[in-house]
């Protein structure tokens with residue numbers, strides 16, 4: 001059983017000494033337990049947060065522990081009447097490892113929808129889709145005709161947010177990091193406009209594309225991009241603070257919005273959220289997401305890297321944007 005162990009907390013970008021791949025013995029199964037072979041491991045921006053010891057929403061991964069990550073897998077051995085060998089299970093959070101031993105109750109059987117690939121349950125029909133749906137619907141509350149801006153718009157969460165906002169009848173403007181990503185947003189996903197933050201002045205572009213100001217900001221990036229968006233938010237607008245990826249590699253305290261007074265003057269609702277808190281309500285989102293995915297109306301992409309041994313290198317793609325869709329590692333064949 002190969003496992004990625006956190007050896008030290010990264011400073012800045014994740015470095016080669018921070019994680020180590022080791023070989024360990026899989027423990028014997030006890031009654032009520034199952035052995036799950038990981039098929040896909042989810043790599044997420046929040047992995048960098050878990051590697052740090054900053055104040056956060058889950059305990060940090062301890063030095064010497066297996067790195068935490070979302071997994072889906074297949075039951076290889078079972079000492080529980082509730083799960084059969086060969087069943088696909090979605091334990092949610094697991095580890096960066098080939099095999100996991102866990103109580104059957106924690107290895108929940110995965111959704112299985114005809115024609116929908118397993119990677120969807122690690123993306124649009126998994127935590128990614130739930131993040132997009134709850135942040136937008138529960139916090140953003142988009143109304144027809146309103147303007148919605150989403151950052152990291154061509155990413156896993158952002159691309160779903162924009163499409164859902166279009167379905168609600170909104171004007172949708174995405175911010176992303178290349179001309180190709182921007183073209184995908186406008187030409188294939190139906191965004192009204194996309195701003196290439198690496199090659200355009202974001203503020204000026206927002207002025208052009210949001211003539212009526214901004215009613216909903218789905219914030220994935222933080223920093224200067226967030227400041228440019230907040231500076232154009234309307235009276236009684238809403239901001240779902242989903243992530244601040246531009247700050248995750250920075251050690252120390254992160255400043256808030258530059259123009260905080262605007263939050264008062266424009267009576268902006270800013271709400272940070274973590275998808276874990278919404279899991280008890282997952283069915284609400286799934287009721288809308290499943291038919292949209294099954295019918296092909298909601299588009300999504302997975303970027304799959306082969307081999308657990310490549311996980312530590314692959315996670316860095318999230319911070320350069322050199323991936324195309326929900327970043328996953330194929331740990332073993334489906």
Ligand code: NDP
Nearest residue numbers: 045152155156157176177220242243244245246274275321
């Ligand atoms: P993505 O697929 O969106 O990948 C991250 C993207 O962020 C990259 O592709 C890159 O796109 C962009 N990016 C990286 N660094 C920067 C930077 N310095 N400035 C601007 N853009 C940058 O990942 P996810 O969809 O999984 O996550 C998106 C956001 O949502 C993250 O902030 C993440 O932490 C957050 N999140 C929050 C959850 C919650 O429960 N609150 C749950 C899941 C995700 P580009 O090429 O456009 O720069």
